[in-house]
Amino acid sequence: MQIRALVVDNDPVLLKLIATLLTRENCVVKTAVNGLHALEILENYSPDIIFTDLIMPQVNGEQLCKILRRTGNHKNTFIVVLSAIILEDRDRIKDIDCDLCIAKGNLKEIRSCLLEALVTFNAQKRSVISTSSKSVKIPAGLTPSVVTSELLSEKNHLTKILENLNEGIIDLNERGMVLDANRAALEFLNSREENIIGRSISALCDWGEFQGGVTNWNTRQVIGRGFAPFEIFEQNPMELNGRLLTASFIPVADKDTVFAICIIRDITRQYRAEENSRELDNAVKLIKKMDAMSCMAGGVAHDFNNLLTVICGNIDIIVSKGEKCERDEIKKLIEHAKQAALAAVDLTRKISGFSNFGIVSREQVDIEKLLTDAVARFFNSKTDRYHIESKTKDCLVHIDLDEFSSALENILQNAVDADENGAVNISLDCDEFEIRQIVHGQYVPAGRYVRVDIQDGGKGIKKEHLLRVFDPYYSTKERGFEKGIGLGMTAVYSTLRNHGGYVVIDSEEGCWTKVSLYIPAYKKLFGRSVSHIESPLTGQKILLIEPDKEMGQIAEIMVKHLGLVGLVTPTRAGALTALREMKNDISEGEELLVLLDLSEKQGGSAEETCRLLHDVWQDLKVIAMSSNLLDPIMADSKKFGFAATLPKPYTIDSLRHILAASLCE
Numbered sequence: 001m002q003i004r005a006l007v008v009d010n011d012p013v014l015l016k017l018i019a020t021l022l023t024r025e026n027c028v029v030k031t032a033v034n035g036l037h038a039l040e041i042l043e044n045y046s047p048d049i050i051f052t053d054l055i056m057p058q059v060n061g062e063q064l065c066k067i068l069r070r071t072g073n074h075k076n077t078f079i080v081v082l083s084a085i086i087l088e089d090r091d092r093i094k095d096i097d098c099d100l101c102i103a104k105g106n107l108k109e110i111r112s113c114l115l116e117a118l119v120t121f122n123a124q125k126r127s128v129i130s131t132s133s134k135s136v137k138i139p140a141g142l143t144p145s146v147v148t149s150e151l152l153s154e155k156n157h158l159t160k161i162l163e164n165l166n167e168g169i170i171d172l173n174e175r176g177m178v179l180d181a182n183r184a185a186l187e188f189l190n191s192r193e194e195n196i197i198g199r200s201i202s203a204l205c206d207w208g209e210f211q212g213g214v215t216n217w218n219t220r221q222v223i224g225r226g227f228a229p230f231e232i233f234e235q236n237p238m239e240l241n242g243r244l245l246t247a248s249f250i251p252v253a254d255k256d257t258v259f260a261i262c263i264i265r266d267i268t269r270q271y272r273a274e275e276n277s278r279e280l281d282n283a284v285k286l287i288k289k290m291d292a293m294s295c296m297a298g299g300v301a302h303d304f305n306n307l308l309t310v311i312c313g314n315i316d317i318i319v320s321k322g323e324k325c326e327r328d329e330i331k332k333l334i335e336h337a338k339q340a341a342l343a344a345v346d347l348t349r350k351i352s353g354f355s356n357f358g359i360v361s362r363e364q365v366d367i368e369k370l371l372t373d374a375v376a377r378f379f380n381s382k383t384d385r386y387h388i389e390s391k392t393k394d395c396l397v398h399i400d401l402d403e404f405s406s407a408l409e410n411i412l413q414n415a416v417d418a419d420e421n422g423a424v425n426i427s428l429d430c431d432e433f434e435i436r437q438i439v440h441g442q443y444v445p446a447g448r449y450v451r452v453d454i455q456d457g458g459k460g461i462k463k464e465h466l467l468r469v470f471d472p473y474y475s476t477k478e479r480g481f482e483k484g485i486g487l488g489m490t491a492v493y494s495t496l497r498n499h500g501g502y503v504v505i506d507s508e509e510g511c512w513t514k515v516s517l518y519i520p521a522y523k524k525l526f527g528r529s530v531s532h533i534e535s536p537l538t539g540q541k542i543l544l545i546e547p548d549k550e551m552g553q554i555a556e557i558m559v560k561h562l563g564l565v566g567l568v569t570p571t572r573a574g575a576l577t578a579l580r581e582m583k584n585d586i587s588e589g590e591e592l593l594v595l596l597d598l599s600e601k602q603g604g605s606a607e608e609t610c611r612l613l614h615d616v617w618q619d620l621k622v623i624a625m626s627s628n629l630l631d632p633i634m635a636d637s638k639k640f641g642f643a644a645t646l647p648k649p650y651t652i653d654s655l656r657h658i659l660a661a662s663l664c665e
Helices: 012-024 035-042 061-069 090-095 107-124 146-163 183-189 208-223 268-324 327-352 367-378 401-418 463-470 488-498 549-561 572-585 606-616 652-663
Strands: 003-008 027-032 049-052 078-083 100-103 135-137 168-172 178-181 230-232 238-240 243-254 257-266 363-366 386-390 396-399 424-433 437-439 442-444 447-456 502-508 512-520 541-545 565-569 592-597 621-626 644-647
Touching: 003 012, 003 035, 012 027, 012 107, 027 035, 035 049, 035 061, 049 061, 049 107, 061 078, 078 107, 100 107, 168 183, 178 183, 183 257, 208 230, 208 238, 208 243, 243 268, 268 327, 363 367, 367 386, 367 396, 367 401, 367 424, 367 447, 396 401, 396 512, 401 424, 401 447, 401 488, 401 512, 442 502, 447 652, 463 488, 463 502, 488 502, 488 512, 488 652, 512 652, 541 549, 541 572, 549 565, 549 652, 565 572, 572 592, 572 606, 592 606, 592 652, 606 621, 621 652, 644 652
Parallel strands: 003 027, 003 049, 049 078, 078 100, 100 135, 386 424, 541 565, 541 592, 592 621, 621 644
Antiparallel strands: 168 178, 168 257, 230 243, 238 243, 243 257, 363 396, 424 447, 437 442, 447 512, 502 512
């Protein structure tokens, strides 16, 4: 009966020689140029004996032996290692799971060793010889090579490094087939080497939502020679076998050689720690929010009770005295009650200003004129008490004059109280931020702003108390009927937010405090053309992708209030359908704006949704919305294909501002 043999060697001359010698010995022979080629042949071929070299590209002989011994169909196959490095690497040879090791010599010696291997195979009748009784044949006269020993030492050193890395490393060939994987990679995949060698990277495991990305990368960037990497980032890691993983898929071109590597990192502990930190931060924020609400509710009740006591007390006196109360006394008592009632009206107005709909009367004004008039009116034209410097001209803002003037008066009053004899410095300038800014520890998103700085020379504020000035009823002032109603800076903050703006406070204890107001500018800065806020928005068509039902409802109210033609949908699928229909109804030259919530509740990653939207309409402007200001898209929207960002929660003015600014780009 003929012996079926498989010969594996990357040396074509030696491969042909061994195959010829075995054929002469009445063997049926197949050949493979490396271990990967051999594994492909073994899928449809079951040899009785395998001759393999050790040092080969792609899958080497040692890997091949290990895979065969762990594969049911071939674990009893008689394996002969035929290699030139047996002398230089005897310790490693002991660990190779084979039946016979033969050192390569000259042609005569190789023929003699092959015949001896066939004799041994026949004598054993295809039984497996244990590693401990493995025979090693070394032709007489062979001596170790110094160069080979040094190269093997270097290879073993690199192998040790790879095996001890925490990152998983997977080696791929030019077709994206797995050639090797280190210990960490096998742990991440929960697999053994023989189960992954020779498999396509896309079929290696269930890549979940990244399956399409991995498959496309292998097809286009490795096989198709695109050479672009593919990343699974830590912001949206892959979950596999109870671990959270990131991965980098990197194709490499080295002269005429093409290969690729996949680097896998386990970020489970880091991600869980950050998730726990986020949950803790949210809990702390909730506590602070509830504390602030409790403080505000108590303060409002206290102030209203005081005012109502004054009103009711004066009326009771008039009623109780009846006709005995003289006319002048009645007039005095009514006037006192009237002042308390007016204070109550003012307090109600301040509270209503906290609502997104608290500002109802807006107009476009020159901020420089408004600032000059308001400051002069506050100081009653005492020019020695203040100094105004304007570093820009013709900046238009869209504001409620009364509300904004009231906010300025609150800040100026605080400045005067802090330094009763000093002068207040006021400056006007413009800022344009392409990305979000953290100014003195406080957040200001990307956009165009008019900035008003109001600085006193008072005692300053302690660093740990700096942001508490925005808390309702946080005040060091005397509390009473006509002063100390502690909503001053809270009202300033709410007024600016309702205008789509921001307030930033900086202070040096014992020296000064500066309040900076960032107001959306509706004149393009630095000499560019004016864009009126009303005209580009009236009748403007928008599509809003908002998975939160309540947010979607309030968004519809805002859209209608602004005179926009809009559609709100909670899902990516609904948005794509709506976009195709809206595209057919839009005239040439018209633009459509899309506001996209970044949460995956809309049906997938926001970056992928943005790409799909652009596939439908290439010139579409997509605005990202999120309450997570640290999201990479919110930090650099254009890098991910978005036109701009809209932080949540947003107001009518911030919505109006970002839409107008996007249309003017």
